[in-house]
Amino acid sequence: MSRVLIVGAGLTGSLCACLLRRELQNKVHIVVWDKAKGSGGRMSTSRPPDSLSHSADLGAQYITATAAYAQSHHSVYSELMTAGVLQPLDGLVEGLRQRDGSTDYMTPLGMSSVVKHFLSESADLFFEHHVTGLYRRGASWEVQRKAGGSEMFDAVVLTMPVPQILQLQGDLGHMLSVEQRQQLDGVVYSSRFALALFFPPDVVFSFPWAARYVTNNRSICYIAADSRKRNADGPGRGPSLVVHTSVPFGVEHLEKDKEDVQPIILQELHKLLPDLPQPISIKCQKWRYSQVLTSVPNCPGHMTIHDRPLLVCGGDSFVHSNFDGCVESALSVLSVLKASL
Missing domain, CATH: 3.50.50.60 (FAD/NAD(P)-binding domain)
Structure with a gap:
């Protein structure tokens, strides 16, 4: 063998x-x-x-299947859908650019x-x-x-x-x-930081979206109400928020300790969401190799x-x-x- x-x-x-x-x-x-x-x-x-x-996804956020890949990788998508691992993403994603014939999926777990x-x-x-x-x-x-x-x-x-x-x-x-x-x-890879903020079970976010692409901030490019995106909100479950930094921010701060970068991201986050409640826990992740650019x-x-x-x-x-x-x-x-x- x-x-x-x-x-x-x-x-x-x-x-x-x-x-x-x-x-x-x-x-x-x-x-x-x-x-x-x-x-x-x-x-x-x-x-x-x-x-x-x-729980919170600090890396990949959702899966987009183009019409061509939905066909060529049908067996993989079908298996994951049947097992309940993948479900259609039905939450509002502000700034998402849809491609014709593509389908977005989220993972409940x-x-x-x-x-x-x-x-x-x-x-x-x-x-x-x-x-x-x-x-x-x-x-x-x-x-x-x-x-x-x-x-x-x-x-x-x-x-x-x-x-x-x-x-x-x-x-x-x-x-x-x-x-x-x-x-x-x-x-060539892009680099970025990701932040997960965990909140008490009684917290309800005031904004309507499940995720939002940010275009007017040099530091932050994406925010997700992660539990809402995955339809995981429920009794006894605390909501979570995920923040992804932009690639230029990642390059600028890549060699710094994530403990030193976290306060900078939080400061920018509170400019975007000034009414955000106080989290009970925060986790910071440095993705040195985030996405393949070349x-x-x-x-x-x-x-x-x-x-x-x-x-x-x-x-x-x-x-x-x-x-x-x-x-x-x-x-x-x-x-x-x-x-x-």
Whole structure:
């Protein structure tokens, strides 16, 4: 039985693991490692300390399916809709530019529920497993972790952001061709901060919208009444508010501690929403790699670094930065794994 390691428990890694298990059944042993304490990646859903009644999406906010992707990825959308993981987004989103034939979806249980749905049947999952090095050992890969120790695998799939791939120690660096190195070096990400504010259960927001795109503020570009957006308001559940900063603000403050940036965002937020009640908890997230602005050119959703033993990279960096880009990449990586294994 081949041992396959998928690095990254975000959408690309979780869907790839799930589909690989379904396609090859008992022929492969699939392991997923993620350096974080939970799954989701940029589709993470956060809770404040000591609270089960609050949650907020700090990364991706909703999913937009174009008419073309609704057809080509029909099986994925259909599965998530049937499971109740996705529902149509029916809340008011001010400033949302609709594309003809597109449909917007929200996740009642938070964006991480999409990833958890695919992980639930797919693999052995290990958190706080931070990969630092890859070393070829004959027909296998020795994969080293930051906490110490290593394990052997017959194939490795890397789905983390490209700069983190290029930082790995070991044999990966000299296996890259000149063209591949140039392609990977050319990937550009936006950076931003996200803030989640959690309020007492009796708080009711005075504004009518579920989300709003902000155009007249240099610091803040998006605000969402997250629980309202997900139709999660209810008795005993405290509402939550999510704030995303603009890309210029993210670039300007990227190297600062998020504890120093949080008061700046709050100050701007209160200019936009002066009647906002006092939150009982606040969480700040720095997204160094938020969205892919420039992806790897001329790639079909993946990049194969080495054939045997197989080492392949995937993720939205190899397609485009949204839900369907990750699905496209997962399907692309799956085809490589099936051919190799």
